[in-house]
Amino acid sequence: MTTATDVRLGAGLLRHALVQPDRTALTLGRREVSYAEAAATARRWAALLVEAAGGRPARVGVFAHRSEASYLGVVAALYAGAAFVPLNRRFPAERTRSMLERADVDALVVDAGSLPGLAGLLRGLPRKPVVLLPDAERAEAGDLGDVRVLDARDLAAAAPLEELPPVAPDDLAYLLFTSGSTGVPKGVPVTHGNVRAFLDANQERYRLTPDDRLTQTFDQTFDLSVFDLFMAWENGARVCSMDPIELLSPFTYLERNGITVWFSVPSAAAVLRRRGKLLPGTMPTLRWSLFCGEALPRETAEAWQAAAPRSVVENLYGPTELTIACTVHRWDPVTGPASCVHGNVPIGRPYPGLHPLVVGEDGAPVADGESGELCMAGPQTTPGYWRAPDLTAERYFPYEGRTYYRTGDLVRLEGDAYVHLGRNDQQVKIGGYRVELGEIEAVLRRAGAVEAVALRWPDDHTVTAVVCGDADPAALTAACEAALPPYMTPARIHVLAEMPLNGNGKTDRGALRDLLRAGL
The missing domain is CATH 3.30.300.30 (ANL, C-terminal domain)
Known part of the structure; x- marks a missing residue:
């Protein structure tokens, strides 16, 4: 377990940069970034973030995709004492601009691949952030008006930030925008304490070591990506960023990189199953196979288990508001099929320290075995929606001294595991x-x-x-x-x-x- 002094998300990368500096922290294609290099680079960028903001920045946008800038930009924001705000260049510019404006970022880290959309993204913003270009020069950015730009030469010449601003458990680690029913994305602020509780619970379960190698199948606007990056870096392991095309036939990639922990949405596995590619024994290096983000069909779990016979298959569940995942169920090849409901694997039991509450339409708790909406309280419960008190009041509520989040998911307790029955809204x-x-x-x-x-x-x-x-x-x-x-x-x-x-x-x-x- 960690202490209050190292609650900061990303503290593990710094620790391992001291004790195992030459070990690889990040694999991008054929490029390997060591722990020492990752930490030093993030600290240099953090120094410029602090200097540009005239002190500790509040929020830093990361407009980058599967690059050193995208991953180390996140770490740099955290080291500067800021919350990172992941942005996706494949999303419409209007949508991303709305996120930028509502997040009110102090700075924006942009990789070379995202430069074509930068000018349009900044156009019309009432407050222009400082732009950091870790792998490009100012001239490549085009006409950005009076925006201050720090380019690759500036970042390479910067001295590392020596003293990182202190971070408290209630400080924001990241701000993620999810789909909103009004047509405007809603922001979910997640604290360092929220993420620390999640990481500690998962390390207690999975016991990762520096010999582990984790996939990175998710875009960074998907909060499941936080698991890959920081479960690896907190425990001295390596995270391997997969190109989306490699998901269509990942077997060579897994073997070449010695992957031990797979994490993806179930649909990625379902596609392989439908194409007849999940052949028995094709993924021998895996020891953990984790799925989250949507229902895990029984047939997919069975086929994956056969293809990765040495791995333990688990189904994770949780909305962003409960910090990445809040329940987990271990698939049993023998008893698992009988436990499925509507053909889907159960979502399991809450992580230690979380408090489930299943309520009926009247808001009153239901008896075990009855159906109702799953609500959850505990250290992973985020503080509410970003600058949206009315929406927060709708979805968060007090009960017996705890604050619960309404998931909108209908569940039923069967035996010692919750099964998912669908949504109670749109x-x-x-x-x-x-x-x-x-x-x-x-x-x-x-x-x-x-x-x-x-x-x-x-x-x-x-x-x-x-x-x-x-x-x-x-x-x-x-x-x-x-x-x-x-x-x-x-x-x-x-x-x-x-x-x-x-x-x-x-x-x-x-x-x-x-x-x-x-x-x-």
Whole structure:
């Protein structure tokens, strides 16, 4: 366990840079970054972040993708005493600009691959952040107006920050934006204390050592990426950033890099299973196989277990508001199939120190074995939504001296494990990303649809929309592509003369699904 003096996320990288400086901390393709190099680089960048802010910065955006700048930029922000705000260059510029404006960042770390979108991203921001270009020169950034830029030469010449600003458990480690039902992403601030509780619970479970090598399959705007990076660096292990194309056939990559810990969304494994690539014994180096972000189908767990026979397969569950994951279930090849509900592996039991509460529609706790909404309290419960007190009051509530978060997930306790029964609202998981269907509907309405309903259809990985009004599906699709990430853009948009209604006069989503099954 760690102490209050080293609660800072990223403290482990500094410790291991002293005791095992030459060990590899990060693998990017064929490039290997040692612990000593990673720590020294992050401290140099941190020094310039502090200097540019005129003191400790509050928040630092990281506009980079699977590069040294993206990973070490996060560490530099933490060493400067700031919270990092991950941004994705593949998201529409308007969406990312909204995140930047709402986060009110003091500085922005940008890699060379993200430079083409930088000028447009900064345009219109009421307060321009200082821009750090770790792997590019100022001239390559184009016309940024009066924005202050520190480029690769500046960062290489900087002296490392000697004295890191002190960090308290309640200080923010990162600010992550997730899908919001109003069409505006909502911010989830996560504290150092939140993440420390998560890391300690997971190290107690997985006992990682410097000999472990972890995958990094997630974009950094997905909070599951925090597990890979900091579970590795807190314990002297190596994190290996996989190119997304390598997920389509990861076996050579796993063997070449000696991967011992796999972590991904279940759909990444499901694709391999559907393509017939999960052959028995094809992943012999793995000792832990972890899945999170969406339901884990029984067939996927069985096929993965056969392909990685020396590994333990586990299903993790948790919303961002409860810091990455809050429950876990270990797959048993013998008894596991019988424990599945709706064909999915249970989500298991809460981590030590967390307090589950299952409530009915009236908000009162239900008896064990009855269905209800899962709520959770404990050290991983984040402090509420970013500058959104009304939304915080809706989803966080006090009960018997603890603050609980309403997950919106329906569960039931079966034996000693919770099983997931679905959502009690319009929030779904698409490709592991949490999506508010209402956000997609808001974009469709803004683009001209009189009424709009987004559904997860015909499978768990696809969004289909049904609209009413004089609407052009092609124009609506273009509007979605301009405003939403690819995983939120409907694969098909159907136009109806009117929506089916239920007895309460509300749109009948079940009837819409029936119409889709019948081909409309």
